[in-house]
Amino acid sequence: MLDNLTNRLSRVIKTLRGEARLTESNVADALREVRMALLEADVALPVVRDFIAAVKQKAMGEEVIGSLTPGQALVGVVQRELSALMGGENAALNLAVTPPAVILMAGLQGSGKTTTSGKLAKFLAEQKKKPLLASCDVYRPAAIEQLRSIAAQLQIDFFESGSAQKPRDIALAALDYAKKHYHDVLIVDTAGRLAIDAAMMQEITELHAALGPAETLFVVDAMQGQDAVNVAKAFSDALPLTGVVLTKLDGDARGGAALSVRQVTGKPIKFAGVGEKLAALEAFHPERMAARILGMGDVLSLVEEARKSVDVAEAQKLAEKIKKGKGFDLEDFKQQIGQMRKMGGLSSMIDKLPAQLAQAAQAQSADMGEKQMRRIEGIINSMTPQERARPELMKAARKRRVAAGAGVQVQEVNRLLHQFEQMQKMMKQMQKGGMAKMMRGMKGMIPGMR
Amino acid sequence: MFSFLKKSAEAAPAPSWGERLKAGLARTRVQIGGLFGGGKIDAALYEELEEALLCADTGVAATQFLLDNLRQQVKKKGLSDSRELKAALREGLATLIAPLERPLLIEGHQPFIIMLAGVNGAGKTTSIGKLAKFFQAQGKSVLLAAGDTFRAAAREQLTIWGERNQVAVITQQGGDPAAVIFDAIQAARARKIDIVLADTAGRLPTQLHLMEEIRKVKRVIAKADASAPHEVLLVLDANTGQNALSQVKSFDDALGLTGLILTKLDGTAKGGVVAAIARERPVPIRFIGIGEGIDDLRPFIAQDFAAALVDSD
Ligand SMILES: Nc1nc2c(ncn2[C@@H]2O[C@H](COP(=O)(O)OP(=O)(O)OP(=O)(O)O)[C@@H](O)[C@H]2O)c(=O)[nH]1
Ligand SMILES: Nc1nc2c(ncn2[C@@H]2O[C@H](COP(=O)(O)OP(=O)(O)O)[C@@H](O)[C@H]2O)c(=O)[nH]1
Ligand SMILES: [Mg+2]
Ligand SMILES: [Mg+2]
Numbered sequence: 001m002l003d004n005l006t007n008r009l010s011r012v013i014k015t016l017r018g019e020a021r022l023t024e025s026n027v028a029d030a031l032r033e034v035r036m037a038l039l040e041a042d043v044a045l046p047v048v049r050d051f052i053a054a055v056k057q058k059a060m061g062e063e064v065i066g067s068l069t070p071g072q073a074l075v076g077v078v079q080r081e082l083s084a085l086m087g088g089e090n091a092a093l094n095l096a097v098t099p100p101a102v103i104l105m106a107g108l109q110g111s112g113k114t115t116t117s118g119k120l121a122k123f124l125a126e127q128k129k130k131p132l133l134a135s136c137d138v139y140r141p142a143a144i145e146q147l148r149s150i151a152a153q154l155q156i157d158f159f160e161s162g163s164a165q166k167p168r169d170i171a172l173a174a175l176d177y178a179k180k181h182y183h184d185v186l187i188v189d190t191a192g193r194l195a196i197d198a199a200m201m202q203e204i205t206e207l208h209a210a211l212g213p214a215e216t217l218f219v220v221d222a223m224q225g226q227d228a229v230n231v232a233k234a235f236s237d238a239l240p241l242t243g244v245v246l247t248k249l250d251g252d253a254r255g256g257a258a259l260s261v262r263q264v265t266g267k268p269i270k271f272a273g274v275g276e277k278l279a280a281l282e283a284f285h286p287e288r289m290a291a292r293i294l295g296m297g298d299v300l301s302l303v304e305e306a307r308k309s310v311d312v313a314e315a316q317k318l319a320e321k322i323k324k325g326k327g328f329d330l331e332d333f334k335q336q337i338g339q340m341r342k343m344g345g346l347s348s349m350i351d352k353l354p355a356q357l358a359q360a361a362q363a364q365s366a367d368m369g370e371k372q373m374r375r376i377e378g379i380i381n382s383m384t385p386q387e388r389a390r391p392e393l394m395k396a397a398r399k400r401r402v403a404a405g406a407g408v409q410v411q412e413v414n415r416l417l418h419q420f421e422q423m424q425k426m427m428k429q430m431q432k433g434g435m436a437k438m439m440r441g442m443k444g445m446i447p448g449m450r
Numbered sequence: 451m452f453s454f455l456k457k458s459a460e461a462a463p464a465p466s467w468g469e470r471l472k473a474g475l476a477r478t479r480v481q482i483g484g485l486f487g488g489g490k491i492d493a494a495l496y497e498e499l500e501e502a503l504l505c506a507d508t509g510v511a512a513t514q515f516l517l518d519n520l521r522q523q524v525k526k527k528g529l530s531d532s533r534e535l536k537a538a539l540r541e542g543l544a545t546l547i548a549p550l551e552r553p554l555l556i557e558g559h560q561p562f563i564i565m566l567a568g569v570n571g572a573g574k575t576t577s578i579g580k581l582a583k584f585f586q587a588q589g590k591s592v593l594l595a596a597g598d599t600f601r602a603a604a605r606e607q608l609t610i611w612g613e614r615n616q617v618a619v620i621t622q623q624g625g626d627p628a629a630v631i632f633d634a635i636q637a638a639r640a641r642k643i644d645i646v647l648a649d650t651a652g653r654l655p656t657q658l659h660l661m662e663e664i665r666k667v668k669r670v671i672a673k674a675d676a677s678a679p680h681e682v683l684l685v686l687d688a689n690t691g692q693n694a695l696s697q698v699k700s701f702d703d704a705l706g707l708t709g710l711i712l713t714k715l716d717g718t719a720k721g722g723v724v725a726a727i728a729r730e731r732p733v734p735i736r737f738i739g740i741g742e743g744i745d746d747l748r749p750f751i752a753q754d755f756a757a758a759l760v761d762s763d
Contacts, residue, residue: 045505108689140607146601146607149603223690225689226507226719227718227720422662
C-alpha cells in the first residue's frame with residue numbers, strides 16, 4: 001500500500017522543524033513528495049508540474065515565512081491550492097432556457113454516459129421536471145435498448161430510435177417531440193468515442209449544433225489515467241462543454257483525473273457517479289475530492305466524525321488486533337455495530353463519508369439497518385463470553401438457546417454466524433486496511449445494504 | 451440532499467490557467483518528440499525520459515525502476531548518444547514485460563471454459579464478441595453465456611455479438627449469473643462445443659459482496675466441470691491509471707487470474723501501467739483490444755508494446 005501524503009509530509013516536515021524560514025532547497029523534499037502523491041493519484045504530469053510551481057511560489061511568500069510552524073503552513077498551502085483548483089462550491093445544472101432544455105452527454109467508451117443519462121433523468125423528475133430520454137448511440141450493440149430499459153425502470157418517457165437511423169435525425173426528431181409534448185428537459189445520450197476519431201468528433205459537433213444544448217456534459221471515469229488531459233482537451237475543443245460528470249467514484253481510484261479534466265476544460269464538475277444504481281448520483285464536493293486525491297480523504301474525514309461519538313481507544317484497539325492478525329470475534333463484531341449505532345446509524349454515518357459509501361446509503365432503508373443492528377446485538381448478547389470468543393462452539397443446541405434468549409428464529413442466528421464468518425474473512429483480507437476500508441467492507445455484510 | 455442545485459456557483463477558472471496548461475502540454479510534446487535527436491546524455495535527458503514514461507501511466511515506482519536500470523546500462527555499455535539511450539530504454543521495458551507475453555492455448559479440455567471479469571465498462575462483452583470470431587477462425591466451435599444479469603440490456607448486447615458470430619448465446623430470464631453459466635456449460639457439453647465464453651457483470655473491487663458473488667460464479671463453474679474454469683481473464687481498460695494495478699491484485703486474489711485483456715489501445719492511452727503489473731503481479735496479457743469492431747483483437751507482443759510506449763509523443 002502506498003503511504004498517504006499526510007504520513008509522507010509529516011516525515012519530511014520533521015526535518016523542516018527548527019529552520020527559521022522556508023527556502024527553495026528545504027521545501028524541495030516536501031514538494032517532491034507532493035509531486036509523487038499527485039502522480040500516484042493519476043493527476044496528469046503537466047497539471048502536477050504547474051501545481052507544484054504554484055505551491056512553491058506561495059510557500060516562498062510571506063504566509064509561510066511569517067508562520068510559526070513552517071511545516072504546517074506548507075501542508076496548508078498544498079491543501080488550499082488543490083481545493084481552489086478543484087473549484088469552489090459545487091455548481092448546479094443551468095437549465096434556465098426556453099423549454100425543452102437539452103442536455104447532451106459526451107465521453108469515451110464505457111465512461112458511464114448512458115447510466116448517467118438515466119440518473120439525471122431520475123434526479124430531474126424528482127425536481128418535478130418532465131424529462132425525455134433519447135439515444136443517439138446507433139453503434140454499440142443494444143445501446144438504445146439499454147437506455148430504453150433504464151427509462152422503463154424509471155418510468156420516464158423515452159424517445160424511440162433505431163440503430164438504422166442517423167444520430168442527427170434522431171436528435172432533431174427527439175427535440176421536436178419534446179417540444180410538442182411539453183417536456184422541460186431532453187437528455188440526449190451519445191455513443192462513446194475516441195478523441196482522435198475525427199469523424200466521430202465531427203458527428204458530436206454537429207449534434208451539438210443541431211440541438212443547441214443548455215448543458216453539454218463531459219462524462220469521465222474516475223479511474224482514468226494520464227491521458228485524461230489529452231482527451232479532455234480534444235472534447236473541449238470540439239464542444240463548448242458546460243460541465244463534467246465524474247463517474248465510478250465508488251471505487252478506490254484516487255481520481256486524479258478530476259483535477260486534470262477540471263484544469264483542461266476549466267468547467268466545473270457538476271455531479272459524481274457513486275454506483276451502478278440509478279439513484280447513485282451525488283453533488284460533487286471539490287474539497288472532499290482534493291483530500292481524496294492527496295490520499296487524506298476518507299480515512300481522515302471518517303476518523304474526524306467518528307471521534308465525536310465513538311470511543312477512539314476502542315476503535316484503535318480493534319484496528320490493532322486486526323492488524324496483528326488476531327482473531328476478530330463476535331464481541332468485536334458487536335462492538336462495531338454498537339459504534340455504528342452511536343454514530344447515528346448506518347445511513348447518517350454514510351452521509352458523512354466520501355462518495356464511496358453513498359451508494360449504500362441510497363440503496364438501503366435506514367430503518368431496516370437500525371433494526372437489524374439491534375437484533376444482531378440482541379443475539380450476541382444472548383451468547384456466553386466463550387461463545388463470543390469462539391463462534392465455532394455454536395452448535396445446534398447452543399443456537400437454539402441463543403435464539404430463544406434473543407427472541408428470534410434459529411435461522412437468524414445462523415444468518416448472523418454466516419455474516420460474521422464473511423466479515424472475519426474480510427478482516428483477514430484487509431489487515432493492512434484502515435477504518436474506512438473496514439467500514440466500506442461492512443456495507444455488503446449488513447442486510448439490506450447493497 | 452441536492453440542495454446545491456439552488457446555488458448557481460459557476461466557478462470560473464483563473465484565466466491564465468488554461469493557457470498555462472496548454473503551453474505545458476505543448477512543452478511535454480515537444481520535449482518528448484524531440485527527445486532522441488542524437489545529442490548528449492545528461493540529467494535533462496533523463497528527466498525528459500521520466501516524463502515520457504509517467505505520461506504513459508507507467509507510474510512512479512516502475513518509472514524509477516526503468517530509469518535506474520537504464521543508468522546501469524549506460525555505465526555498463528558506455529552509451530554516449532541519446533539515440534542509443536532510447537533503444538536501451540525500449541529494450542529495458544521489453545525485457546520487463548516480456549514474461550507477460552504468453553499466448554492462450556486452448557487444449558486439454560472440451561468444452562474449454564473461459565470466464566471474463568472486470569470493472570464496469572472495461573470491454574468484457576465486446577472482447578467476448580471478438581474472441582468468438584478469433585476462435586472460430588481457428589476452427590473451434592464457441593458458445594456464449596450471458597452472465598451479466600445486472601446491467602440494462604447486457605443480455606441483448608451479448609446476443610447481438612452472438613448473431614454477428616452466428617453462435618449460440620445461453621441466457622436466462624432470471625437473475626442468477628452462476629446459474630446461467632452453469633446452464634451454458636451443460637449445453638456446451640451436450641452440443642460438443644469446444645469453447646464456452648462466460649460474460650459477467652462489471653464490478654468494482656470495493657464492492658466486496660459483488661466480489662463474493664463472482665467467486666461464487668467460479669465455484670459453480672467448478673461444479674459443472676471440476677477442472678474448470680480453464681481460463682480466468684481480467685479485462686482492463688488501457689485508459690485506466692494506477693488503479694489498474696489494484697484491479698489486477700483484487701481480481702487475482704478473488705479469482706486466481708490466468709490472463710488479461712488490455713482494451714482500447716486504439717486511443718491515445720498507452721497502458722504503461724502494464725510495466726507496474728509486470729513488476730508486481732505478472733499475469734500474462736493474452737490479448738489487446740484495438741477497436742470496437744469484431745476483428746479488433748490482437749495478441750500481446752511485448753516488443754511492439756514497448757516500442758509504442760517509448761516512441762510515443
Ligand atoms: N460502479 C459504478 N459503475 C458505473 C457508474 N456509472 C456507470 N457505471 C457502470 O459502468 C458501465 C458502463 O456504463 P454505461 O453507462 O453503459 O457507459 P457508456 O459511457 O454509456 O458506455 P458506451 O455507451 O458503451 O460508451 C456499466 O456497467 C454501468 O453500470 C458509477 O458511478 N459507478
Ligand atoms: N475504442 C475501443 N472501444 C472499445 C474497445 N473494447 C470495448 N470498447 C467499447 O467500450 C465500451 C464498453 O464495452 P463493453 O464491452 O460494453 O464493456 P463491459 O461493461 O466490460 O462489458 C463499449 O462502448 C465498447 O464498444 C476497444 O478495444 N477500443
Ligand atoms: Mg452508452
Ligand atoms: Mg458487459
